[in-house]
Amino acid sequence: MASSRTTGTRTGSRSVLRQPDPATGWYPVARSADVGTTPVPVGAAGQAYVVVRLRPRAEVTALPARCPHRLVPLAAATVVDGRLRCGYHGWQFNAEGRCVDVPSLGADGTPPPRADLSLPWAVEERDGWVWLAPERTSVTRPPRAGGAPPVPEPVPAPPPPAGPVFGNLDPSLDAAWHPVALSSELLEGGYVQTRLLGRTWTVHRRDGAPDADPPAWGVTERHGLVWVAPAEPRHGLLDVPDADEPRATSGWLLPARTTAPAGLLADALLDAAHVPFVHPGAAAGHVVPGHDVAPEPGGFSSVQAPGPGSRHRVTHRYRAPFQLLLRVEDLDSGAVRTVVSLLQPEDADSTRVYTRLLLTGPRGRSVPRDVVAAEVAAAQAALAEDLAQQATMASAGLPLLPRDELHVPADRLGVALRRALADLAVGG
Ligand code: FES
Ligand SMILES: [Fe+2]
Numbered sequence: 001m002a003s004s005r006t007t008g009t010r011t012g013s014r015s016v017l018r019q020p021d022p023a024t025g026w027y028p029v030a031r032s033a034d035v036g037t038t039p040v041p042v043g044a045a046g047q048a049y050v051v052v053r054l055r056p057r058a059e060v061t062a063l064p065a066r067c068p069h070r071l072v073p074l075a076a077a078t079v080v081d082g083r084l085r086c087g088y089h090g091w092q093f094n095a096e097g098r099c100v101d102v103p104s105l106g107a108d109g110t111p112p113p114r115a116d117l118s119l120p121w122a123v124e125e126r127d128g129w130v131w132l133a134p135e136r137t138s139v140t141r142p143p144r145a146g147g148a149p150p151v152p153e154p155v156p157a158p159p160p161p162a163g164p165v166f167g168n169l170d171p172s173l174d175a176a177w178h179p180v181a182l183s184s185e186l187l188e189g190g191y192v193q194t195r196l197l198g199r200t201w202t203v204h205r206r207d208g209a210p211d212a213d214p215p216a217w218g219v220t221e222r223h224g225l226v227w228v229a230p231a232e233p234r235h236g237l238l239d240v241p242d243a244d245e246p247r248a249t250s251g252w253l254l255p256a257r258t259t260a261p262a263g264l265l266a267d268a269l270l271d272a273a274h275v276p277f278v279h280p281g282a283a284a285g286h287v288v289p290g291h292d293v294a295p296e297p298g299g300f301s302s303v304q305a306p307g308p309g310s311r312h313r314v315t316h317r318y319r320a321p322f323q324l325l326l327r328v329e330d331l332d333s334g335a336v337r338t339v340v341s342l343l344q345p346e347d348a349d350s351t352r353v354y355t356r357l358l359l360t361g362p363r364g365r366s367v368p369r370d371v372v373a374a375e376v377a378a379a380q381a382a383l384a385e386d387l388a389q390q391a392t393m394a395s396a397g398l399p400l401l402p403r404d405e406l407h408v409p410a411d412r413l414g415v416a417l418r419r420a421l422a423d424l425a426v427g428g
Pocket of ligand 2: 268269274275278279382386
């Protein structure tokens with residue numbers, strides 16, 4: 001431990017701390033004993049890093065605090081086979097900061113060079129402490145600790161994106177439809193109070209029709225939800241053809257709430273590459289099959305042809321700002337599973353999530369109620385896994401500047417989402 005190996009000058013019985021001289025360029029960041037194979041967030045010269053041992057008792061590695069892909073804090077990453085693996089899409093980094101695996105690219109894929117992390121100049125252990133030199137310094141070793149332990153800097157927040165982010169209070173969201181309550185929550189003659197865009201709204205139902213206070217440009221009811229458009233919306237509501245299919249059985253998840261901005265959650269709902277890492281129980285491959293994105297008024301759609309060994313056609317549909325549909329059709333049996341996700345941006349740090357399943361059985365048969373209940377329970381558990389992942393993101397919104405993140409081919413839908421929200425933000 002530091003106290004047994006220090007070289008502080010002794011004055012009587014008191015140790016006098018020889019503080020690390022900032023001119024040395026070395027910063028004490030953590031006690032050696034506190035750094036194992038779980039990354040520890042630390043700060044040096046105002047920069048955020050994580051320090052970790054990539055194998056038990058191995059030397060300490062220091063890496064920047066965020067994954068370059070979607071800026072997830074690497075404090076939430078795990079050590080796997082001597083590498084640090086980001087928990088969102090499984091990108092792996094070695095001790096030199098090199099990105100050595102992007103699972104969505106497949107075994108033969110080469111990670112893009114920009115995926116490599118820039119390491120601090122040096123990290124070293126001395127006197128029971130981990131020291132970090134962010135920049136080159138002429139002092140080749142950390143200073144000896146004095147008689148009292150050195151004092152690490154407070155841990156700074158990981159750096160925010162350089163460009164704009166699309167948060168829940170973006171002014172452009174006024175001109176859009178937002179879900180504010182389940183229809184079943186609004187009884188005849190009653191009201192619900194709800195948060196939308198940082199404001200409180202009271203939604204009434206009189207003579208069957210919903211109305212809002214303060215007055216809104218529009219209040220309507222569709223897809224089993226009450227919707228409010230504070231100002232004239234630029235885009236209409238998502239079409240859900242399966243909802244009108246008489247043989248489809250509907251099941252609702254309990255509405256959920258997350259501190260993550262709706263844009264980030266919408267990104268996760270469009271993203272296939274995270275499934276094996278965030279939903280370990282799901283039977284999903286790492287490689288994301290290629291797919292095109294077709295622009296549509298107010299959004300886009302994308303149809304994924306069945307990949308090798310699959311007989312499922314996967315369709316995504318998106319309407320700005322936060323209406324999403326995922327439809328999976330079994331091409332052999334004709335069974336269809338549609339998931340409709342509709343997000344309510346309540347406050348800067350609060351999003352309510354409404355999810356409806358629409359299920360049609362093989363050859364158009366209806367799906368028994370107990371099967372629907374099991375599907376709803378499984379979807380609720382998967383949503384909880386998504387929300388737990390989102391809680392690690394530490395971001396005020398979805399980054400809109402492409403170079404703030406690192407997009408790979410599996411991210412086409414996420415790129416289209418960012419474009420749609422960037423268009424909305426500039427009034428498009
Ligand atoms: S792998 Fe880190 S955010 Fe995607
Ligand atoms: Fe997910």
